[in-house]
Structure formats: structure tokens, C-alpha cells
Amino acid sequence: xSAGAAPAVHALWLCLHCxxxxxxxxxxxxxxxxxxxxxRVLSANLQAEEGGxxxxxxLAAALSLLPGLVVFERDVVREQETLHGLACWAGGFSPHVHxxxxxxxxxxxxxxxRLFGGLRPLCQRMQQEITGQGFDVRMALAPTPRAAQWxxxxxxxxxxxxxxxxxxxxxxxxxxxxGLSQAGYDTLAALGVSHLEGLFALPRAGLxxxxxxxxxxxxxxxxGEVPDLRAPFVxxxxxxxxxxxxxxxxxxxxxxFAARRLLASLSGWLAVRASGVSECSLLLxxxxxxxxxxxxxxxxxxxxxxxRMERVLRERLDRCALVADVVWLVLEAKxxxxxxxxxxxxxxxxxxxxxxxxxxxxRARLGKDAVHGLTVREDHRPEHASAVxxxxxxxxxxxxxxxxxxxxxxxxxxxxxxxxxxxxxxxxRVAGPERxxxxxxxxHAQGAGEDVRRDYYVAVSExxxxxxxxxxxxxxxxxxxxx
Amino acid sequence: MSAVLRxxxxxxxxxxxxxxxxxxxxxxxxxxFAVLNAELPGGGWPLGALTELLAxxxxxxxxxxxxxxxxxxxxxxxxxxxxxxxxxxxxxxAARFSLxxxxxxxxRREDIAWSVEQLLACGGLGAVLAWLPEKVDxxxxxxxxLAAEGRRSLAFLFRPTASARTASxxxxxxxxxxxxxxxxxxxxxxxxxxxGRSLLLKVERPLDPACxxxxxxxxxxxxxxxxxxxxxxxxxxxxxxxxxxxx
Numbered sequence: 001x002s003a004g005a006a007p008a009v010h011a012l013w014l015c016l017h018c019x020x021x022x023x024x025x026x027x028x029x030x031x032x033x034x035x036x037x038x039x040r041v042l043s044a045n046l047q048a049e050e051g052g053x054x055x056x057x058x059l060a061a062a063l064s065l066l067p068g069l070v071v072f073e074r075d076v077v078r079e080q081e082t083l084h085g086l087a088c089w090a091g092g093f094s095p096h097v098h099x100x101x102x103x104x105x106x107x108x109x110x111x112x113x114r115l116f117g118g119l120r121p122l123c124q125r126m127q128q129e130i131t132g133q134g135f136d137v138r139m140a141l142a143p144t145p146r147a148a149q150w151x152x153x154x155x156x157x158x159x160x161x162x163x164x165x166x167x168x169x170x171x172x173x174x175x176x177x178x179g180l181s182q183a184g185y186d187t188l189a190a191l192g193v194s195h196l197e198g199l200f201a202l203p204r205a206g207l208x209x210x211x212x213x214x215x216x217x218x219x220x221x222x223x224g225e226v227p228d229l230r231a232p233f234v235x236x237x238x239x240x241x242x243x244x245x246x247x248x249x250x251x252x253x254x255x256x257f258a259a260r261r262l263l264a265s266l267s268g269w270l271a272v273r274a275s276g277v278s279e280c281s282l283l284l285x286x287x288x289x290x291x292x293x294x295x296x297x298x299x300x301x302x303x304x305x306x307x308r309m310e311r312v313l314r315e316r317l318d319r320c321a322l323v324a325d326v327v328w329l330v331l332e333a334k335x336x337x338x339x340x341x342x343x344x345x346x347x348x349x350x351x352x353x354x355x356x357x358x359x360x361x362x363r364a365r366l367g368k369d370a371v372h373g374l375t376v377r378e379d380h381r382p383e384h385a386s387a388v389x390x391x392x393x394x395x396x397x398x399x400x401x402x403x404x405x406x407x408x409x410x411x412x413x414x415x416x417x418x419x420x421x422x423x424x425x426x427x428x429r430v431a432g433p434e435r436x437x438x439x440x441x442x443x444h445a446q447g448a449g450e451d452v453r454r455d456y457y458v459a460v461s462e463x464x465x466x467x468x469x470x471x472x473x474x475x476x477x478x479x480x481x482x483x
Numbered sequence: 484m485s486a487v488l489r490x491x492x493x494x495x496x497x498x499x500x501x502x503x504x505x506x507x508x509x510x511x512x513x514x515x516f517a518v519l520n521a522e523l524p525g526g527g528w529p530l531g532a533l534t535e536l537l538a539x540x541x542x543x544x545x546x547x548x549x550x551x552x553x554x555x556x557x558x559x560x561x562x563x564x565x566x567x568x569x570x571x572x573x574x575x576x577a578a579r580f581s582l583x584x585x586x587x588x589x590x591r592r593e594d595i596a597w598s599v600e601q602l603l604a605c606g607g608l609g610a611v612l613a614w615l616p617e618k619v620d621x622x623x624x625x626x627x628x629l630a631a632e633g634r635r636s637l638a639f640l641f642r643p644t645a646s647a648r649t650a651s652x653x654x655x656x657x658x659x660x661x662x663x664x665x666x667x668x669x670x671x672x673x674x675x676x677x678x679g680r681s682l683l684l685k686v687e688r689p690l691d692p693a694c695x696x697x698x699x700x701x702x703x704x705x706x707x708x709x710x711x712x713x714x715x716x717x718x719x720x721x722x723x724x725x726x727x728x729x730x
Binding site for chain 2: 354355357358359361362365366369370371372373374375376377382383385386387388391392393394400402403404405406407408409424430431458460461463464465466467480481482483
């Protein structure tokens with residue numbers, strides 16, 4: 001029982017107690033809502049609690065208090081799936097994740113504090129990410145998993161970092177945190193034990209006789225006297241996660257809230273596998289056999305960064321018009337690629353790294369081809385001399401006649417008068433002609449600049465504009481600008 | 484009293500304080516033109532602030548004015564070109580830049596300002612060049628200036644001269660006009676005393692106007708004659724002929 005008998009514990013367990021999980025699985029947005037099982041309130045959201053609804057209340061009573069209440073029937077399978085999704089997400093913090101009971105996650109974070117810059121930054125980030133997914137959790141830290149569970153269930157965000165002071169930290173907790181059967185609680189009440197302090201004072205052998213061996217073992221495990229072996233959460237081999245929406249959604253941006261949960265899971269799952277994705281797809285399933293809408297999220301380079309994936313998804317959803325109401329979301333990541341972990345940089349990150357996310361965001365909003373580089377093509381026809389590529393490639397420097405920085409999208413006719421060419425005043429030709437005659441092999445020569453026979457000149461207008469003009473069978477044309 | 488003056492002096496030494504009668508000291512990249520550097524606060528184009536270039540005509544050398552500074556910047560960091568008013572010709576850019584360092588963004592009119600804001604805010608670019616639509620809200624410009632602040636990117640915005648009449652948060656506004664002699668610059672706004680004179684710069688042009696007549700196969704101002712049909716005639720005059728074959 002003494003602290004000295006406890007094994008040297010360096011592990012630090014973080015327990016996430018999702019105390020509203022039965023309701024939160026429905027990814028409900030706003031308004032008072034409750035989840036009921038057997039006509040009794042199992043879980044209520046904040047707004048419902050403010051309206052006076054408490055756990056265990058009859059549904060009829062709850063409805064009479066708040067007639068506008070949204071009621072969901074408990075769905076245990078969905079709770080399980082959601083908890084597994086959260087476990088995947090937690091994989092982004094530590095590979096040691098355990099699912100405990102119906103609504104708790106245990107994460108061993110003692111080994112990864114340094115990676116996240118200490119306990120406080122890690123907890124803040126965790127809290128922020130899980131709140132972003134719409135979960136209200138109670139967090140607790142303790143050197144043993146069971147102590148962390150009990151502290152989390154007690155409600156206050158309990159923190160006990162010192163294994164020697166565990167008993168002191170656990171003593172004031174009510175016995176309700178133990179999770180005993182009703183008969184067990186009745187016996188404890190008969191003994192006059194309302195807090196763990198009273199339990200610690202009782203002899204273990206007597207406890208085993210009254211409550212079975214389980215309770216004394218738990219106490220010993222909580223205090224770190226005996227090992228607490230648990231089956232770790234097994235991360236799935238491939239990532240496909242489904243999420244049923246609580247109501248039909250007709251506007252794409254409203255899907256963001258629900259989809260964020262899926263992305264958070266994916267991000268954690270990728271971290272556990274030391275991988276990243278350069279592409280993943282979100283399927284929006286509709287009713288009535290309408291074929292699903294597929295949104296492909298493409299990234300400039302493999303990533304597993306949640307914020308980056310969210311930004312791309314938000315742009316895609318903002319621009320997506322739904323063909324029908326959406327009832328299910330499915331996130332698939334079929335092609336994870338191994339990605340080395342990131343190390344904190346000593347110097348500022350390179351420009352290319354900073355540029356990747358912004359290029360992605362621009363492409364997501366403007367279209368894939370809107371952000372591009374250039375490359376030189378070996379073709380004399382001006383319209384074919386440059387090609388648009390995803391990333392510009394260096395060309396051999398060619399010396400030749402001058403070329404303008406840009407061409408007009410279509411050649412513009414120039415008026416020809418008695419005294420000469422006229423474009424915003426008289427146009428003076430200063431160099432040329434340069435004959436470009438090429439592309440005769442193009443059979444369908446309707447397209448601009450296919451089969452060309454032109455004489456190009458450099459001309460200067462009275463306003464001092466340097467222009468690239470040409471003459472062909474049809475007359476004089478303005479084609480480019482020496483900006 | 485002297486203590487007050489001393490503290491005032493130390494306050495005036497701060498780099499972010501500038502007095503109206505002298506040019507402010509800011510982080511800059513040299514423009515490559517000594518005449519222009521002398522008139523710009525800090526001695527060059529400002530980093531981390533908007534520079535508005537107001538011009539109505541295209542082809543007067545508005546981009547060539549920036550070539551010296553952009554070529555220097557592009558050796559270190561990529562340069563983004565947003566809303567170019569035509570199809571970029573790779574040979575012209577390749578002669579002056581490494582094409583790996585150039586990023587072209589084609590955006591709809593209403594998305595140009597948003598794209599520029601994103602690019603400026605990322606901080607990874609050496610320079611952003613943007614041709615803004617004719618009407619831009621003052622609030623939008625304010626956002627762009629905020630996005631540029633604190634970064635080390637050059638930000639050049641090309642706008643029509645009519646926008647000189649409306650206020651802008653850009654600390655430097657220059658009006659450009661073409662002329663036979665070169666590019667004429669009027670500094671409309673700068674952190675410093677008003678610039679009374681207009682500057683005439685010899686920016687890079689496709690060819691030296693003096694030898695233009697020599698390069699021309701015929702009279703400089705010859706009336707339109709010949710043309711693509713009479714190949715025989717023009718060839719006699721030393722025509723530069725390109726006849727392409729498929730490669």
C-alpha cells in the first residue's frame with residue numbers, strides 16, 4: 001500500500017471520458033437534444049441541461065419541459081464506431097491507445113511529451129482538436145490508466161503526475177467513479193462509504209469477500225501496485241470510415257462539421273502508420289439510389305496535417321452544388337505513402353514547404369489548372385511556343401528575335417490608313433519582318449495559330465507602347481505586348 | 484525638459500517612426516535604377532508592403548521596370564504572377580528567369596484579390612505581381628496590405644491610373660506613362676516629402692530604338708506593303724525567315 005512498493009512508473013496516462021457520447025454520435029448542430037434509452041434520458045446536451053433536463057428523467061417529462069427537444073434513440077453500434085474513429089484520431093498523438101468501456105479512451109502520452117513540446121501544449125492541442133470535432137470530453141492525467149479513468153469520471157479535470165501521491169489524489173473522489181453494479185453501491189452505502197478515502201481505509205481481504213476480487217484488484221491497479229494489462233486498440237489496415245448524418249443535409253458547407261471528424265480520424269491513422277496521403281476522397285451518399293458524389297481532395301505533396309486537409313475540404317465544399325440531399329459520408333484513403341516524420345526545424349522552413357499549402361488552397365478554389373508553371377516548347381508558332389505545366393521546367397536559353405511577355409488571347413485587328421498603321425495614334429514599326437511560316441501539317445486549321453504564315457514586326461505606338469504585330473493574308477493584327 | 488527631449492530623440496530613432504520631411508527607412512530591394520532608388524524611401528522597392536503601379540497602357544515597359552529587382556529576387560525565392568492580362572509567352576520569361584521559380588495564377592476577376600492575399604500571407608514568395616481588376620474595394624486593399632506586412636515579399640499591384648483618385652493603404656504609389664524616350668514615372672505617394680519631379684527611366688526594350696532602323700529590313704515607317712504573299716521580294720531584303728517542320 002505504501003508508495004515505496006509501487007513499481008517505478010514513468011508512464012503517463014491520459015483519459016478522455018466522452019460523457020455525452022450517446023448524443024454526440026449524432027453530430028447534431030445546435031438546439032436542445034437528448035439521447036434516450038428505454039424512454040429515459042441517457043444523455044443531454046448543454047442547451048437541454050439548461051432547460052432543466054437531467055439524466056434519468058423520463059422522456060415524457062423532458063418533452064413537457066422543452067417541447068422543441070430533438071430526441072435520438074440510443075445507437076450502441078454507432079457509439080462504438082465513433083469511439084473507434086476517435087481512437088484513430090488519438091493515434092496522431094501516441095501509438096498506445098486503448099478503448100476502455102463504452103465511452104472512454106486511454107492514451108499513453110508519457111513517451112511523446114517532448115515531441116509536442118511538453119504536457120501543456122499537447123493537452124491544449126488535444127482539447128482543441130476534439131472540441132473542433134464536436135465532442136465534450138473530460139480529460140484526466142495520472143500515472144496509471146485506472147486512476148486516470150476515475151479522475152476523468154469524477155468530472156473535474158484531475159491531474160496527478162506523481163505516482164507517490166496517487167492515493168491522496170484519489171481519496172476525495174466519490175465511489176460513483178468505480179462503475180460498480182447497483183448491488184455493489186448498495187453494499188457500500190450500507191457500510192457508510194461514500195468516497196474512495198473510506199475504501200482505502202478498509203482491509204483488502206474484507207473487500208474481496210464482500211465485493212469479489214475485482215474491486216481490490218482495481219484499487220491496487222489504480223495505485224500502481226499491480227500491473228494493469230489491457231488490450232491495445234488495433235488500428236485498421238485500410239482507412240474507410242462512414243458517418244451517418246443525423247438529418248438530411250442539402251447544403252454542402254454544412255457537411256464540414258461532420259466531415260471534420262472523419263478527417264481527424266484519418267490524420268491520426270496516418271500518423272500511426274507513419275504515412276501521408278496525396279489524395280483522398282470523400283463520398284457523399286444520397287438517398288434513393290442516386291449515385292454518390294465523389295469529392296477528391298488532392299494535396300501538393302503527401303500530408304497528414306489535419307488543418308491542411310480541412311482547408312482543402314472547405315474550399316471544395318464551398319464550391320460544391322449538391323445534386324440531392326446527403327445522408328451518409330464516407331472517407332476513403334486508398335493510397336497512403338510512407339512519409340518520414342517531421343522534425344522541428346532549427347531554421348525557418350524552406351520556401352517550397354511554405355508554398356505547398358497555399359498552392360493547394362488556390363487550386364481547390366480556382367481549379368486545378370489555374371495555378372501553373374511554364375515551359376518552352378520547340379515550336380516557332382507563338383501560340384505553341386509555351387506550354388502550361390504543373391511545375392515550371394528550366395529551358396535552354398535560346399537567343400533569337402525578341403518575344404513579348406504575353407500574347408493577347410486572340411489577335412486584334414489593327415486599322416490600316418493611308419498614312420500607315422493606326423493603333424492609339426500612328427504605329428511605328430521598328431524591327432522586322434520576322435517570317436513565321438509553320439504548322440502546314442495541321443489539317444484542321446480553324447484553330448488560332450495552327451497553320452500560320454505571318455510576318456511579325458515590333459512596333460511602337462505614339463503612347464510609347466511596344467507591341468508585337470503581324471501581317472497575314474487577312475491584314476494587320478496586334479498579337480503581343482512587350483510589357 | 485532635457486530628459487523629455489532625450490526620450491523624444493530616442494523615439495525618433497526607431498525604424499518605424501518617420502518624419503514627414505525626410506524619406507522613411509524601410510526594408511527594401513534595390514530597384515536597379517540609381518535615379519529611382521534616390522527617390523524611393525529606403526532606396527528601393529519596399530519589402531512587406533504594397534506598391535501600386537498605375538498605368539493605362541500595356542507595353543510601355545511596366546514589367547521591364549521591375550526586371551532588375553525581380554531577377555535578383557527570383558534567384559532566392561519563387562515569384563508569383565497573378566491575373567496576367569494575356570497568355571504568358573515562355574520564351575520571353577525563360578530568357579530572364581529560371582522557369583522553375585515562376586508561378587502563374589489565373590483567377591476570375593473576383594478571385595484575384597483573394598489569391599494575392601493568400602500568396603502574400605504565406606510568406607514563402609520573393610515577389611507577387613498582380614493585375615487587379617478595375618474596381619477594387621478599399622477594404623480589400625487594406626487586407627492585402629495587412630497580409631503583406633511583416634513578410635519579406637515584394638508586392639506589386641498593377642492598376643489603372645483612374646484609381647489614383649481613390650485612397651489606398653499602399654505606402655508607395657507610382658504612375659507610369661510611356662514615351663518615346665523611355666518610361667516616365669511619377670511618384671504619387673511615398674513615406675516622405677512629395678516628389679515634385681517625374682523620372683525618366685531607360686528600361687529594357689526589345690531593341691535599342693537608335694539601331695531600330697538598322698534592324699528593320701526596310702524603311703522604318705514604310706507604308707504597309709509586301710506581306711506574307713510575296714516571299715520572294717522580302718527575302719531579298721534580308722528577311723529573317725523561319726519555316727518550321729514538325730519535329
